[in-house]
Amino acid sequence: MASGDDDDPIIQEFDVYLAKSLAEKLYLFQYPVRPSTMTYNDATHLSAKIKPKQQKVELEVAMDTMSPNYCRSKGEQIALNVDGTTCDESNLYSVKMMDKQTLTSIQATTDTSRYAVAVIRKGEIHLTPLQGILQMRPSFTYLDKADTKHREREAANEDGGSSQDEAEDDVKAITVRFSRPESEQARQRRVQSYEFLQKKQAEEPWVHLHYHGIKDGRSDHERQYLFCQSMGTTENTELVKTPGEYLAMLMPPVTEEKVVKPTGPSNVLSMAQLRTLPLGDQVKTLMKNVKVMPFANLMGLLAPGTDSTAVLRCIQQVAMLVQGNWVVKSDVLYPKTSCSPHSGVPAEVLCRGRDFVMWRFTQERSVMRKEVAALIKLPPEDVKDFLEQMSSPRVNRGWEFLLPSDHEFVKKHPDVAQRQHMLWLGIQAKLEKVFGFSKEDFAPKKDSQADPVHVSGEQRLKTARDGARDNQASLQRDLDARRKGPAQKPSGAASRITTSTSPPPVCIKEEPLSESEDEAMDLSDNAGPGLANGSLNGYPGSPNGSTSDTQNGGHTGGPGPELQDFVRSTFRRHFVLTFSEMKRHLNLHLASQPPGHCPFGTVPDRTLQDAILFCQCRQIVVPFPPQIKLATDEQKVFGLWESGETFDRYRQILFELFSKNYRVRKNVVMARLNQELGDDVTKSDVDRLLKDCCTTQGGMWYLKGTMQS
Template structure:
């Protein structure tokens, strides 16, 4: 074809992302209308068979719905479970059909030809599909009905008949058969038979997995994996001279021919370290040191090593605590590793160690009693974890092993701020894994604040207790004094006053805590920066971020918007424009700029932003709903339909009403509640 007759209209860059290539499933619901999703329905359990690519969802049924036939539900539960109310083996524990099961059917379509596309910032990111399954309702409870009836019939109609009343069967001769040798051809036919394959499928066990909603933090993080990583991030790590490259290829052999004794496992050879790539050097040093300051790391690396390249490699294998760097738990404990003391898996070790690391970001001291209560790990494993990054101090607990590195936090504020945001997002996942309640979290934070406030006065007595502390630490037979809680005078905790910072910044007052990861980004309502005064790059990126969130959610509270921004910031690479600082005022101006409005309602406790116009045919109905939400956070569907009809003069379709309500509200107990309202649940 002639190029002049077919000109190129538009060009976009295409990237291939393989981060989710082995776990990306496309779920289809062929018997469910597209506008009736399962997002708002409670998921009781989810399980998969990875080899068969089979998925099964157990969903709750709304038994209080006016469309639910209670008599039918009771009859089905009675047929399935019989007269066994409250029994643990009952399929329906509530004596009602209160759940349904969706089972996947493997699709005949070849998934190797399909991928999921993510178009963002003029770039198309493609992720290959691992499986494509169709979920349909399963009627396995009918099989339970047949099985129960057969049992009743075989027992003479009495389910409770004792097995002792049965007549003992006569002894019968047993014929033993021995299988003859099987040829290779017969074995191949047997392995390819339907009976054998079906048996293998039934033998595969179900794997229980956790379900996360579409707006959950974990879902936000997983969706970011659809974006392909940039290949130029680590390109600076190979900027070496030809002479050094030749030395890496052919390292100089030692002239000493004598056999040297083998070094212990915990000793790292610096000569061998020089032959490794920079990323492996940093990883080896962190694994051996466990905790290290950045200037110490640079002294151990070869002269002339680029600090920026070192920082990029360092953030892959370590996290920052009090300005120092601690090796990541998953690097220290890979999946295949187990505890040498108790034999527990690496998953539980990483979970407990991450809590200890987070605890040291809040305070200089940690007690072993607290760690044991929260993590439930054996005492030997807890002691091993604490020794990696801290040392014991009598009557105070375990103190972090290194002093706060203020020099690093002052020289690299962007990295310090990014690590702070990363911990803010990560500690929520740690608390969820350890089943820590909100009350426990508040108690832990209050205790950390008291310890942080009382740490500075105790330093005055350091010289007088230094000698005794050394003698205590050198002994191996002493008991663990870290279980003794810190006793501080009440007046000591009251002397900590918030420091007000006044001047041109007009910054909000904030409490100074020296136990932190350094300067943090304050999202305050005050600030002299406006959307028109910031750089063009920051303005463009901020508008894109806010528009993406507002157009996908339609309703955003200021706390939810700040949380989403924190999650976004934790996934940004070092040096991103968001690291320069974004205030609450900038976020609010960005919402107004992209078309959002502030919902000034009497019931709200914080600023709530809504998107009232999208440029579609339903904007009029959206405006009516937004005006109604200014006075009430709860909407009745029928009343709202009548309100729309009286305002427009025409009767709207039921589908239009549902579409608008679903964009702004969540159904609950026959009514619709605005998404950001916490009262509906």
């Protein structure tokens, strides 16, 4: 102890007193969003109020509108948004300008038993325990008021909503419901809900206070209560504790404090907390809160670099695809043990009704609430809940789906869209049994543009034969008219008569042409003059197919220029294609054309292959293993041989390698390029070449379309 005293000598001794006059009234205010040099001491405090049980304080502080840092136009705009143009006592800002702000408190800690305020006077320390530590922050409730005003103005512009909603409100006014006895489990959920807690907090009345500045006389008077008031009347007792006990009193052993979570809604989660969860829980939490979301927005909310394939797997567990957007599943929102907060309807019935609403939006952009409510037979509040989650009301148009259709997602992920379509078919079958309707009852309205028609091979064969027969009869009538001469031609008659109509847009199935179809496609060789152009550059019997013999090149034995341009542009994008893949691109291009516009018409395999070879492409004879069985079209592999670029030589060397083996290694390609072109070949050149022409699996590289499991 002696050595310790030498190292830590006593400088001064103080008598410590415990002041209790303000023990239950003393609060410490902190201002975490304001620098310590910018105090509110000189600001004008307009009002103050407190809720003692909740330890909630609100201070109203005037703003210096004459300060050079104050933006007058912004202040006027905020006041206009909050109060509007009316002048009455309910206005928040009486001078048509934001001239004040409200500071609202939150508790910095709920346990203040170890905190006190100390003042020193004449060698004495006086301690007063703190009742609470509050952090004062600016309140933005005026923005909520402005938003409410905006919604009221919108509602007024819409004349109070649709007449359908007014009729339902009238029905609601005379509806009689009997509440069921509340179970203990339901009561506990209600008591723990955020809405209940907010209601309980709102029940405590505000106690209005009068603010006194730091230099005010009343403040000086109150500060005197920070000193112990009974120093002269109470006899000081000598401390009888041992040094060890006294030290333990001053510095009690560290114990784990029970963390008391602040009161708040159970579904609120920060993005930092969200990203600590597994990916599936992140997706589920986001969908439960947002309800309806495009896939691109979902990816934007997740951590950068998240695998989209994994997200797709997770989203399909908790949501359904509606018009290309994801809508959270009903059983996620309404678990089995839950019930409607409005009517007490069990979750199973709610899920069926909400699934029906979702299914209707897969058929149409808008639905009528009255029709939905009449069919699913749920209370109007629940039906409105369903609709508000995924749609918004429109004047005289019912409820329109919340987001525009996301066609890009459907095009990018056709497998997901098809799987979701099959799921909806299963849900539709269940809904038809439960609600007793048929899909014809809600047949979607036909668009002005006809839907694509899928034509089978037999139908195409019959169309080709009928078209050839009609054109041959038309040509015969032309020849007869020419022999009779112009004197016997009916006045005003056309020299050629065609009785065809524009065909619907055609989506041809991806299937190999049969021998009979090939025969039908080659009818142009024996159908007389003028039919070659009809079979190659237009539909048989169409206006494009009934032009003169020499128009658009006629039958010259080679592919038409439009077909050549399409083939050339396709190979410049893909570089290597199997014959069946090329036919698929051609069919997709034909299907995307508007009705009546058919640049190529029906293209036989022989003509398409001639067009490929005519466009500086070559067939690459890849030696497939004998155990791999492929269709004839899959064994035909074509590659772009010459395009006028210096990179052509790289592709030619690669194609020569594949003519000897159906798969190669990257180092073999690099070595061969160095051998043929010298050391100027870089790694990036090889990477570009393989990316353009090949796919990889297990460390080996295959030409596009030839990799088979």
